[in-house]
Amino acid sequence: MARSTSGESVLTRTMRILRAFGTVSGSLTVSEISRRADLPVATAHRLVGELVELGALEREPDKRVRIGYQLWEVASRSSPARDLSRTALPYMEDLQVAVREHTQIGVLEGTDVLYLERLSARDAGRNVAEIAGRLPVHATSTGLVLLAHSPPELQERVLGGELREHTRHTVTDPVRLRRLLAAVRRDGYVIASRMIDPAAVGLAAPVRDRENRVVAALSVVVPFLSDAGPQAHVPVLVAAARGISRAMGARISGEDMIHTRGHAPRPSA
Amino acid sequence: MARSTSGESVLTRTMRILRAFGTVSGSLTVSEISRRADLPVATAHRLVGELVELGALEREPDKRVRIGYQLWEVASRSSPARDLSRTALPYMEDLQVAVREHTQIGVLEGTDVLYLERLSARDAGRNVAEIAGRLPVHATSTGLVLLAHSPPELQERVLGGELREHTRHTVTDPVRLRRLLAAVRRDGYVIASRMIDPAAVGLAAPVRDRENRVVAALSVVVPFLSDAGPQAHVPVLVAAARGISRAMGARISGEDMIHTRGHAPRPSA
Numbered sequence: 001m002a003r004s005t006s007g008e009s010v011l012t013r014t015m016r017i018l019r020a021f022g023t024v025s026g027s028l029t030v031s032e033i034s035r036r037a038d039l040p041v042a043t044a045h046r047l048v049g050e051l052v053e054l055g056a057l058e059r060e061p062d063k064r065v066r067i068g069y070q071l072w073e074v075a076s077r078s079s080p081a082r083d084l085s086r087t088a089l090p091y092m093e094d095l096q097v098a099v100r101e102h103t104q105i106g107v108l109e110g111t112d113v114l115y116l117e118r119l120s121a122r123d124a125g126r127n128v129a130e131i132a133g134r135l136p137v138h139a140t141s142t143g144l145v146l147l148a149h150s151p152p153e154l155q156e157r158v159l160g161g162e163l164r165e166h167t168r169h170t171v172t173d174p175v176r177l178r179r180l181l182a183a184v185r186r187d188g189y190v191i192a193s194r195m196i197d198p199a200a201v202g203l204a205a206p207v208r209d210r211e212n213r214v215v216a217a218l219s220v221v222v223p224f225l226s227d228a229g230p231q232a233h234v235p236v237l238v239a240a241a242r243g244i245s246r247a248m249g250a251r252i253s254g255e256d257m258i259h260t261r262g263h264a265p266r267p268s269a
Numbered sequence: 270m271a272r273s274t275s276g277e278s279v280l281t282r283t284m285r286i287l288r289a290f291g292t293v294s295g296s297l298t299v300s301e302i303s304r305r306a307d308l309p310v311a312t313a314h315r316l317v318g319e320l321v322e323l324g325a326l327e328r329e330p331d332k333r334v335r336i337g338y339q340l341w342e343v344a345s346r347s348s349p350a351r352d353l354s355r356t357a358l359p360y361m362e363d364l365q366v367a368v369r370e371h372t373q374i375g376v377l378e379g380t381d382v383l384y385l386e387r388l389s390a391r392d393a394g395r396n397v398a399e400i401a402g403r404l405p406v407h408a409t410s411t412g413l414v415l416l417a418h419s420p421p422e423l424q425e426r427v428l429g430g431e432l433r434e435h436t437r438h439t440v441t442d443p444v445r446l447r448r449l450l451a452a453v454r455r456d457g458y459v460i461a462s463r464m465i466d467p468a469a470v471g472l473a474a475p476v477r478d479r480e481n482r483v484v485a486a487l488s489v490v491v492p493f494l495s496d497a498g499p500q501a502h503v504p505v506l507v508a509a510a511r512g513i514s515r516a517m518g519a520r521i522s523g524e525d526m527i528h529t530r531g532h533a534p535r536p537s538a
Contacts, residue, residue: 009279009319010278010279010280011279011283011316011319011320011323011325012319012323014280014283015323015324015325015343018340018343018344019343021343021346021347022342022343022346022347026347026352027347047280050278050280050281051280054280054281054284055284056280056284058349066347066348066349067343067344067346067347067348067349068348069348069349069350069376069378069383070378071287071344071348072344072345072348072350072401073291073378073383073401073403074284074287074288074290074291074336074344075287075336075340075341075343075344075345076341076344076345076350076400076401077290077291077336077401077402078290078291078295078296078335078336079335079336079337079338079340079341080327080335080336080338081338081341081345082400082401083295085400086399086400089387089388089389090389090390090391090393091391093362093365093388093389093390093391094391096362097366107338109338109339109342114338114342118358119358119362119388120358120359120362121359121362122359122360122362122363124359130355131345131351131354131355132341132342132345132346132351133346134342
């Protein structure tokens with residue numbers, strides 16, 4: 001493997017170049033790439049040139065560079081993201097027709113939620129989540145569902161790490177967060193009211209695969225209007241998440257039914 | 270740049286590995302990758318190992334390898350595919366509510382249509398197009414719109430190349446195809462009846478960017494039932510394509526209005 005004087009392989013440097021695009025939506029100049037990827041301009045120039053030739057990057061008429069359709073194509077075609085999206089989209093659409101705001105599906109990547117797909121009504125309220133974007137697990141409904149069903153080690157890592165306060169409704173106390181996660185497992189859904197955006201409420205429910213593992217979370221985001229409003233969306237959300245799980249081969253039983261009587265969860269209390 | 274004895278760079282071999290996933294939806298063993306990418310097993314093994322370490326590929330519990338979420342994430346986040354999808358999705362959703370079959374958007378990649386996004390009703394009819402999948406331009410409604418608005422050189426290349434007959438309705442005669450493309454430009458939409466699938470009819474309209482260039486085509490796919498049926502979807506399809514174009518900054522004028530009076534196009538006649 002070819003290594004630079006810094007000992008890094010070509011592929012390591014290439015991934016650094018690709019990741020340089022991660023925080024922008026659009027194109028970069030080679031010198032911006034070199035700065036963001038922390039590579040000498042000559043190295044960036046040479047690697048970018050080769051990546052353009054291979055179709056992984058594309059050069060625009062103004063010489064700026066962006067991710068090429070061919071890289072998107074190979075990355076999308078056999079990605080687990082596509083399998084999930086493909087299974088989920090019809091159910092997401094049905095859900096979206098009912099909710100008419102935002103419907104999204106996300107997975108756990110490290111200690112973040114990575115959103116795979118989103119449908120939004122044209123006049124929908126605000127939503128900080130984006131397709132292929134990340135948000136922290138502890139402050140989003142999708143993340144709370146994924147975290148609640150993640151291995152204990154990961155839960156401890158998140159609970160023991162920095163729990164940033166995005167709004168005054170974000171749960172940043174590990175003890176309260178642990179209790180919230182237990183409630184998510186018990187109830188089969190979560191309502192995360194104004195935890196990352198003071199104007200929005202997220203609701204999420206787990207999506208299971210054929211081994212009944214929680215592999216994704218389905219969520220809807222609605223504007224914050226009153227505490228009573230969002231609860232109305234729970235049945236259709238849970239039904240859609242169960243529909244996707246079933247389509248993925250999960251054995252859905254009555255046990256996994258939601259429990260809304262008796263103990264209304266108050267995650268934002 | 271490190272080159273193998275065959276003179277190929279690391280990146281060339283890596284793209285060959287990534288493209289090996291292109292025709293499957295799912296995972297591959299290292300020996301399958303080596304065969305598909307036409308690389309020695311040792312080379313495939315070493316590069317796959319490094320790509321797994323970098324998060325570009327992921328190894329499943331059974332040791333099979335698949336595209337990693339991280340590669341999908343970097344490829345999706347700043348891809349032109351995402352910009353287009355993000356702008357188009359709300360309009361696609363409105364269109365989908367009206368049509369309740371399949372709604373999709375595609376771009377020209379080489380001489381193929383590459384589909385970026387698709388919404389499908391759960392009980393929708395058959396549709397051969399897939400997200401991140403390719404289909405030939407001459408046999409699909411999306412492709413005919415893109416080809417009609419592509420540079421003359423590309424049109425000549427397609428017209429002079431092999432025009433495969435997918436069904437007996439595929440237009441394989443260059444003279445008829447040229448006439449059809451002129452009709453697409455004149456009418457502002459196309460109805461491709463049973464050209465790639467004898468059970469399906471595609472309808473497509475152009476999507477323009479701020480320079481008024483046709484950068485994508487929006488389409489709906491409905492089951493073939495009668496010749497009269499699909500025409501009913503033209504107004505809502507064209508309105509949605511114009512909506513996306515407007516959202517992308519195109520200057521939409523009355524000139525680009527559809528013309529349905531007087532000359533009903535008969536592409537499948």
